[in-house]
Each structure stands twice: as structure tokens, then as C-alpha cells.
Amino acid sequence: MLCKATNPAQRRFFARFTVAMLAYVLFLLPVVWGFVHFRPTGVLAYVLAVLPALPIVAMLVVIGLYLAEEKDEFVRNLQIQALLGGIGGILAVVSVWGLLEDFAHAPRLDLFMAYPLFWVFVGISTAVVRMRYR
Amino acid sequence: MKNRLRVLRAERNWSQADLAQRLEVSRQSVNAIETGKFDPSLPLAFKLARLFETTIEDLFIDEG
Numbered sequence: 001m002l003c004k005a006t007n008p009a010q011r012r013f014f015a016r017f018t019v020a021m022l023a024y025v026l027f028l029l030p031v032v033w034g035f036v037h038f039r040p041t042g043v044l045a046y047v048l049a050v051l052p053a054l055p056i057v058a059m060l061v062v063i064g065l066y067l068a069e070e071k072d073e074f075v076r077n078l079q080i081q082a083l084l085g086g087i088g089g090i091l092a093v094v095s096v097w098g099l100l101e102d103f104a105h106a107p108r109l110d111l112f113m114a115y116p117l118f119w120v121f122v123g124i125s126t127a128v129v130r131m132r133y134r
Numbered sequence: 135m136k137n138r139l140r141v142l143r144a145e146r147n148w149s150q151a152d153l154a155q156r157l158e159v160s161r162q163s164v165n166a167i168e169t170g171k172f173d174p175s176l177p178l179a180f181k182l183a184r185l186f187e188t189t190i191e192d193l194f195i196d197e198g
Contacts, residue, residue, distance in 0.1 A: 006160060007160070071158065071159075072158075072159045072160050072163055073159075073163070073174065073175055073178060074159065074160065074162065074163035074166050074167070074172050074174075075159075075160055075162070075163065077172065132171075133162070133166050133171055133172070
């Protein structure tokens, strides 16, 4: 994906993404603290557990906004290819790993790992896409 | 798609960065179009044609 901002759409992307990441940290830390010290249950546990996920969803919206606002069609094309690589990579991993868990008793992969792994694949995909157009 | 961008740009003594600025795109975009690795959309192709005061057919070589 992007490394540095070279146009207004990219600057907006970085600003929004940073806010969403900060919100993630701000939500996650008190939620972890709350679960460790108070062990909430029922509806409260559900609400608290979902809170840190909201900024993650916001990050995905931020990506969508960027793609809609990016006026440079070539750059937009590169980003879409990189994101497709990320989506394909993570779908492949969870599909294969899910079957390995079911049939080969592989260690459990926590679902929340899907998001960071998605970005790992986006990073790999970005490098591959950039090499193609070098 | 092959094109005459590099020639037309050289005739005007424009760098890729100059052309990118006129088109309001990145220099990488100009390079990708120029080397035939990326085909521009119709609106961008028209913008290029207007900029070089020519036609799309004159800019891009149809090998089909």
C-alpha cells in the first residue's frame, strides 16, 4: 500500500488512518484492563469486546474512501492490485488453516490475526506489483 | 499499448515530471503509460490528446 503521501487524497488517507489506529489503541487498552480486572459478562462483555474492532472497521472504510478519492488512476490501480493480493492471501491462509485445524488438528489460529495478516499480504503484494511496473 | 508520448514529450522538451504536472498525475503514471505498461482511461487519453493538440489515434498505436 502507500509509503508516503504525494497528493491530497493520500494525505487524507494517512490522517484518517492514523486517527483510526489511535482510536484502536485508546479502545483496546482500557478494554483489556477492564477484562483483566473486572471480568465482565453478558451484554457488557459483548459491547466491550466489540469496541476495539470498530476502529478496525473504520480503517477499512478509510481505505475505501481513499480509493474513491484517489484521482491518479495508475496509482489507484496499483493500490487495488495490492489490496486484492492482500485479500487473496488472507483468504487462502484462513481457508487452508481452517481445514488443517479441522482435519489435521493444527494449532488454532485466532480470528483476530486475520487483520494483521491481511496487511502482511498487502505489503508483499505491494512489493510484487511495484516490481511489475518498475 | 504502444504510443508516441515519449516523442511528443521530447519535441516539447518536457520531462516526465513536467507532463505529470500538466496531467495532474504522478510521474510514475506517465512512465507507466509511456512504456506501454499501463493503458490510460478514455478521459485521460483525451486529456493527453488535448495537451499535445492531437488525436487519441495519433497518440496511441492500435495493434489489434
